[in-house]
Amino acid sequence: MGTFTGLRIGLSSLQSQQAAIEVTSGNVANVNTPGYHRRRVVMSESPTTPGGVAVVDVTRIKSNYLYARIEAAEAEKAAAQVSSEIMQQVEFILGATPDKSLSSILDRFFNALRELSAKPEDPSLRTVVVETGRDVAAAFNSLHSALSELQKSLGAQADQLVEQALKSARTAAEANAKAAQAGSKHPELADRRDQALRELAQVLGTKSSPDGSAAFIGGTSIVQDGWLREFGLTYSADGTQLIWLESGEAVQNVKGSLGETLRLRNEVLPAYIKQLDDLALSFANAVNELHKQGIDLDGNAGSELFFASTAADIRINPDIASSPRKLAVSESGAPGDGGIARRIADLADTVGEQYRTMLGRLGAEVRASRERAELAETSLQTLTVQEQSVSGVSLDEELSNLIQFQRAYEAAARIVSISNELALTILRMAES
Secondary structure, three states, X not given: OOHHHHHHHHHHHHHHHHHHHHHHHHHHHOOOOOOOOOEEEEEEEOOOOOOOXXXXXXXXXXXXXXXXXXXXXXHHHHHXXXXXXXXXXXXXXXHOOOOOOHHHHHHHHHHHHHHHHXXXXXXXXXXXXHHHHHXXXXXXXXXXXXXXXXXXXXXXXXXXXXXXXXHHHHHHHHHHHHHHHHHHHOHHHHHHHHHHHHHHHHHHOOEEOOOOOEEEXXXXXXXXXXXXXXXXXXXXXXXXXXXXXXXXXXXXXXOHHHHHHHHHHHHHXXXXXXXXXXXXXXXXXXHHHHHOOOEOOOOOEOOOOEEOOOOXXXXXXXXXXXXXXXXXXXXXXXXXXXXXXXXXXXOHHHHHHHHHHHHHHHHHHHHHHHHXXXXXXXXXXXXHHHHHHHHOOOHHHHHHHHHHHHHHHHHHHHHHHHHHHHHHHHHHHHHO
């Protein structure tokens, strides 16, 4: 082995150790960077310098198995959080505060009728019945409006999530295209792509290929290398749906935050609105059936006390509201007879039970959604800890590597220095 060969070996080592120090420094610098995977320099014997060394690759440390599980966990956590937040809002709307809930307003109406049954000719008590009847109708109207507004807001939320998903998909496709040109020498592109794919999974519940070059939803590719399949929302009487723009077909198996948002908007909120409508109609029909059997203070037969087709439009009969004398609370028309008022007041248990059943079912759903969110959060945290143990940066380990590479660099520098001195000595000998 010649002197100049030793010099070339030392130089190759200097370059390789310098590269390793730079990569290790990058790991330390990005210890708190979200989505960062630590890098490792892969060295091999130099193919051009016998005995020398060369950097053949800079690899990202990644567990495809853990990444796939984290994608699924991210989607579940995002969906569970949306469900928990919206169900708590529904619970607040329908439960409200004890003194302003539909239950308390209904109680005041039935109590007013019970008081009127004892003094059916009292004009002030008749006015109280009319006013509390107005309150009941207004409460139904308000609850229906609040649930409808919440459903509408989910549409706006879905629009935002689609834009977010499109942005993530575009970022992943662009990173794939650039990575194809740059190769593995730019692992930051792979990090950017993986972070975008994880964000895409949160919104749509997508699954990516092990190498990150593709993402799928319902068996259909949404990202493939540098290509993106465009998607968007469509609105119809049947609800809001995610579709492929090129074909107009529905995107299948949508999960994540968008999938849950669409489920809540298309299924859950309409179901609670229908339950509220059914309750309003049941209440109005039951009261009207009895009221039409009664006789008012002028000896006339009773009419409908409430007009209703849904909870949104239920209202008290304006003729009765303007003239409480038309409240038909007497069975016989005889003075002091408040039998109809008493029979309407006795509906309190039936109507109250129907309302409590609805709230009980809602409470169970709220608890289930909250427990689901807590479980999803715990599961994701566990997987994240496991992933960090594989792909995350350990400062202790990196500092140890840094010392190792630094010493190797110093040794290589010494080799270069000695080889250089030997070469100069040989040159001086040749000249003399």
